[in-house]
Amino acid sequence: MADLQGERDPQPAGGLSRRGLLGLAAGIGAAGLAVGAGAGTAAGVAVGRSREAATGARAYAFFGTHQAGITTPVQDHLHFAAFDMMARTSSDDLVELLQDWTYAAARMSRGLEVSATGAVGGSPDAPPDDTGEALDLPANGLTITIGFGPTLFQTDAGEDRYGIASRRPTALQTLPAFLGDDLDPLSSGGDLFVQACADDPQVAVHAVRNLSRIAFGRARLRWSQLGFGKTSKTTADQATPRNLFGYKDGTANILADDTAALTDHVWVADADEPAWMAGGSYLVARKIAMIIETWDRLRLSEQDRTIGRDKGEGAPLSGGTEQTAPDFTAASATASPAIDARSHVRLAHPDFNDGTRILRRGYNYVDGNTNLGRLDAGLFFLSYQRSPDQFVRLQKALSTDLMAEYVRHVGSGVWAVPPGAEAGSYIGAGLFV
Numbered sequence: 001m002a003d004l005q006g007e008r009d010p011q012p013a014g015g016l017s018r019r020g021l022l023g024l025a026a027g028i029g030a031a032g033l034a035v036g037a038g039a040g041t042a043a044g045v046a047v048g049r050s051r052e053a054a055t056g057a058r059a060y061a062f063f064g065t066h067q068a069g070i071t072t073p074v075q076d077h078l079h080f081a082a083f084d085m086m087a088r089t090s091s092d093d094l095v096e097l098l099q100d101w102t103y104a105a106a107r108m109s110r111g112l113e114v115s116a117t118g119a120v121g122g123s124p125d126a127p128p129d130d131t132g133e134a135l136d137l138p139a140n141g142l143t144i145t146i147g148f149g150p151t152l153f154q155t156d157a158g159e160d161r162y163g164i165a166s167r168r169p170t171a172l173q174t175l176p177a178f179l180g181d182d183l184d185p186l187s188s189g190g191d192l193f194v195q196a197c198a199d200d201p202q203v204a205v206h207a208v209r210n211l212s213r214i215a216f217g218r219a220r221l222r223w224s225q226l227g228f229g230k231t232s233k234t235t236a237d238q239a240t241p242r243n244l245f246g247y248k249d250g251t252a253n254i255l256a257d258d259t260a261a262l263t264d265h266v267w268v269a270d271a272d273e274p275a276w277m278a279g280g281s282y283l284v285a286r287k288i289a290m291i292i293e294t295w296d297r298l299r300l301s302e303q304d305r306t307i308g309r310d311k312g313e314g315a316p317l318s319g320g321t322e323q324t325a326p327d328f329t330a331a332s333a334t335a336s337p338a339i340d341a342r343s344h345v346r347l348a349h350p351d352f353n354d355g356t357r358i359l360r361r362g363y364n365y366v367d368g369n370t371n372l373g374r375l376d377a378g379l380f381f382l383s384y385q386r387s388p389d390q391f392v393r394l395q396k397a398l399s400t401d402l403m404a405e406y407v408r409h410v411g412s413g414v415w416a417v418p419p420g421a422e423a424g425s426y427i428g429a430g431l432f433v
Contacts, residue, residue: 016115016129019093020100020214056200059139062106064420065279066267067427069143069197070359070384071256073235077201078227078363079208080285080380082190082413083219085152091162094152095432097218101146101194101211102426111139114210131209133202140200144207145193146427147283147415150174152191167431169277171387172416175284179399180409187287187411190222195283195382197361201228223411225287227363227380234361240314240322243379244290244364245406247307248314251322254359265357266384268419276430279419281384284391287365287411290378295406305335306402308345316345342402353397356390358383378407388414 060068085094104114113119119132153168154160174189196207205226212221231243232250236257243249254261263269268277295303304310308317308326316326317338328346332338339346350357361384366377383391391414398404418428 015103016100016214017096019096019218020104056140057111057138058141058199059110060141060143062102062109062144062421063423067145067280067417067420068109069145069195070266070281070361070417071234071262072143072197073141073238073256074230074233074361075141075143075197075199075204076228076230077198077204078230078380079196079201079204079224080227080382081194081196081208081212081224082149082222083192083194083212083215084222085161085191085219086217089161089218091164091432093218094162095426097215098146098428099426100214102421104210104214105144105146105207105427108207108210109139109142109144111137111142114214131206131213133206134200137200137203140198140203142196142198142203142207144211145195145197145283145417147193147417148172148428148431149190149192149413149415151189164431167274167276169274169416171282171389172414173388175388175412175414176392178395178409180404180407181412182408182410183412184410187223187225189413190415192219193283193285193413193415201226225365225380225411227365229364231362231364231379232360234359243362244292244366244377245295245303245307246311247303247309248322249362249379250360251309251314254357261357262359265386265390266359268386272386276433277416277418281386281417282388283413283415283417284381284383284385284388285411285413285415286381286409288379288381289376289408289410291374291406291408292377293374301334305340306343306406308339308343317343340402342400344398344401344403347397347401348394353393356393358385358390358394378410384417 060072062068107114113130113132115129117129119128119130119135122128150172154165194208194211196204198204208224230241232253233240234253234256236255240248240251254265266281268280270278272278300311304317309315310317314322315324317332318327318330326339326345326349328337328339330338346352361382363380365380366375368376370376385391418430421427421429
């Protein structure tokens with residue numbers, strides 16, 4: 001990879017603010033220690049130039065009309081993190097943090113370190129700006145997406161800490177309780193989120209770790225989640241991946257080239273309120289624990305009935321191939337209708353939900369084991385939609401889902417995702433105009 005160490009992305013503050021640099025100088029600290037490992041390119045370090053032509057050298061632009069990491073081809077790995085602003089911070093602190101995150105994220109998305117001096121280019125008597133655990137790794141398709149939770153605008157106690165309560169989107173409300181929720185408050189919510197996706201897990205973790213360090217003194221990590229094995233696709237050339245139940249997931253997902261569907265279901269329109277959200281979206285995250293041991297003891301025919309598709313091809317039980325539209329009136333040799341009325345496919349289908357669609361971008365996860373000796377595993381569900389009401393409508397429709405017996409929703413959050421930033425500006429700038 002070419003040494004681009006001297007390049008700088010134009011930012012209002014000319015790079016990291018003094019607060020951001022102090023955050024780096026504070027070392028890992030309380031926030032950074034909770035996160036993880038790294039990637040970047042350092043001055044003076046021999047980098048394998050042959051990697052430039054490799055898949056890992058793929059890079060996506062950070063600046064643009066929409067934030068990257070929504071319709072971008074889904075990468076293989078995820079590090080998701082939710083942050084809370086620290087006590088006694090001001091609106092200036094919040095703006096400065098977003099500027100610093102934008103500057104660093106734009107560099108890391110290009111395979112660079114978080115600053116020009118990076119991991120080894122600064123004073124040997126000071127902590128380095130970049131953690132530098134994988135100095136010779138390229139961008140690996142890294143995307144960094146940032147958004148705002150309901151509590152950033154107004155705390156649960158009603159406090160308007162940053163003078164932006166009046167600019168809160170009406171649609172941005174804490175999600176209602178759903179049947180089957182068993183939510184852990186320590187794995188839910190957050191004033192801000194950062195979603196880092198990449199084809200190398202260390203690149204994704206490095207991004208979150210360094211943004212956490214930069215936030216030192218202004219925001220602290222509330223919770224985070226690692227994900228692997230994408231469970232959806234956003235481009236037609238991607239194969240439909242499988243979830244931990246072994247079924248193809250996201251067959252009918254909205255794709256990046258379906259401009260009409262994106263306009264109708266994903267992007268906030270110019271006519272929507274508030275105006276600063278135009279071109280943005282809303283993210284819902286749900287940590288869904290799968291009761292794998294119980295599922296693994298089900299007959300294959302019962303697994304198929306629960307999902308509404310066959311496990312091998314992924315075709316609807318009404319017949320055909322994976323891409324065949326389900327026929328909810330068709331009968332089979334063993335059932336009429338062939339697709340059970342309580343199957344996941346039928347209950348979530350747009351035909352039974354007023355045409356509602358969402359863009360899914362989830363990942364599998366395994367977080368070790370439970371104290372009962374079972375795998376602590378499941379689906380980290382991420383969906384982008386023009387309004388959170390779309391998710392709410394679908395989740396309520398799934399209240400009688402046969403699959404509900406085998407899953408528990410243990411984490412949750414909803415965030416407003418501002419539009420992309422122009423070069424020279426920063427993510428969320430329109431909120432503060």
